[in-house]
Amino acid sequence: MSQSATAIYVHIPFCSRKCGYCDFNTYSGYKDGTKARYVEALCREIEAAGDGSQIQTIFFGGGTPTNLAASELTRILTTLRSHFLIAADAEISLEANPSDADRGYLEALRQAGFTRISFGVQTFNDRLLKLIDREHSGEAARRAIEQARAAGFDNVSLDLMFGLPRQTVGDFERTLDTALALEIPHLSIYGLIVEEGTPFFARRERGKLPLPPESAEATMFGKALEKTREAGLTRYEISNYARSGYACRHNRVYWRNEPYFGLGAGATGYLNGARRVNIRRPSEYIEAALVGKELAITQETEILTQEETMGETMMLGLRLAEGIALDDFAERFGVRAEAHWAQTIATLTTQGLLERTPTHLRLTDPKGLFLASEAMAKFI
Template sequence: MSFGVYIHVPFCATRCGYCDFNTYTPTEVDSSYEQYLDNLERELALADGPQADTVFIGGGTPSLMGADGLGRILKAVKDNFGLAPGAEVTTESNPESTDPGFFEGIREAGFTRVSLGMQSASTPILRILDRTHTPGRAVEAAREAKRAGFEHVNLDMIYGTPTETEDDVKKTLDHILSAEVDHVSAYSLIVEDGTAMARKVKRGELPAPSEDTFADRYELIAHTLESEGFDWYEVSNWSKPGGECQHNLIYWRGGRWWGAGPGAHSYMGNERFYNVKRPEKYNQLLSAGELPIAEREQLTADDEHMEKIMLGLRLKEGIPLEWINDSALPVVRRHEEAGRLIVDKRVRVTKTGRLLADGIVTDILAAE
């Protein structure tokens, strides 16, 4: 089973209105990038795990660290875990904090994959999302990454934003295809409690997203990408052959990973643990020589079974039929008869089932 290392960079230049991730703008936290890097190195020196098959630096905005900072992080991972031959090494990057020199620098440092937050190619939609880049910048950044030698480049898009039209989605897809990347992630907008967008929806300033709209948008995205040579391998992810994100497959296949950085989660054996969220507390604990773990959770066999079903059914490869308890087989057969599942030695969602994957999982687990 593959092993991954996840690094969380908790800093953003500005806060997007829809985001509820563990991130902080400069005015929200008393912690410098240098302090963060120093203490991240301390944490990695205290970490314990096998050689890494994948490394993924997410956030937040990892590109704010610059090529030198990201290179320093990768070196710390190499020094403390080691990298397996051919390891996949990914960083997320925001288009507005990258340039050709950045991509050249991280490629030289050993990164093999870049994931860029595009979200939309529509100026009004980017404004609603509080994104600061211009519509064409994500495509330009993807091309810069490819010129720097990156074979694997991902573009993230969000669909279902309030006021979004079908033409907005088509325009975004046109931009993505023009960038000639080998991976696309498309996520429906979730209006999270406590965010600026949730407050606007509650006040009636923005319409609430519609489930029917989400379904229509997903079908448009899937049809467009799949007709252009992309294949879905997870409900929200498409790639050209060989472009699948190996790090995320570790999550979806129930693999193990160590998470470092403020708020990062780890899954080692049947134990899950996560770090303190605030960078100041993170710095304080590591400066005292302590791992910054906030809480540990021992998973039961039932917990692990539930997660294997929940995550595995989102994959095109599905799950072995033998994983389904006998009590849930009638539910599986009912979804098969309705055209939502394919059932042989494995259980897999159909094209229709992809739209209802979460509900199918809920039905199966409730029957068990």
């Protein structure tokens, strides 16, 4: 059954400098003139993609969207409004760097219609922030949150990380305590993954990345579960915790494997059963979007078979604490997941990783959620 897309992802591929652990499609050192041309190119893509679809969520990610001027972000949003039907109560999020959180800037974004802001804080510890190449301080992050609230953002999220070089369990606990004392309604808490091709990867190869031992990392993860629960946040996805009413609506679209538009350099869109990835490098994307009559910005297209789509739907859906809604799955694919993967489900259930509720299939808490990657991989 073909579904229509209700979500839009917009990629802003600029950062003021690149963090040592980052493998996202983002670049530092681009001049303001090039960024302005990028905004032009993006607006051209929006005009071409806009089909009047009814949109419930928009997410500006990166990179660092706040690396652009408020007027540029506003222009992108205005162009989206002209070419799609954005719901009056749409969730419109942007990722932000705490260093960019000036009150006037944030007020302009709020006025433009952004409803949710997600700060890449990672830790409130200044020593660790330096070690991971972040520009802001813990104090700047606190101020940014204050400024965002004063500017009218009540829907604030923080990204926090554990397993950082030289991070102790005590360091991580203090960061969690600070975030929870600030009564942040949404936290994304990730363990550091050292990706191939990053400076951190090269340092680890040379034995120069002092990561905490695995046992400390597991304790940090346990602290995240314990402290968020005590503070009244619900873990609604493997790495995401929210107060009631603050779960990220946009990310749910990905976890339910529903279609979405992906706009901007290197953005992935998923429409009509095909995954389409745009040209990654901003300079090449700009060239392809602005030069020539045809918009030739697609770098890769992958058409997914029903079997692949079903496997991905299982894998992504199991990230959610509620799991997979079995009747919805059957209605979407004409196949019952319980029958299609009977053997896999039986094995994972016996191992204590999966469980069935009257309506859903989900990972067990905590064992299944802790070994999620292992369990999810069995479906693809």
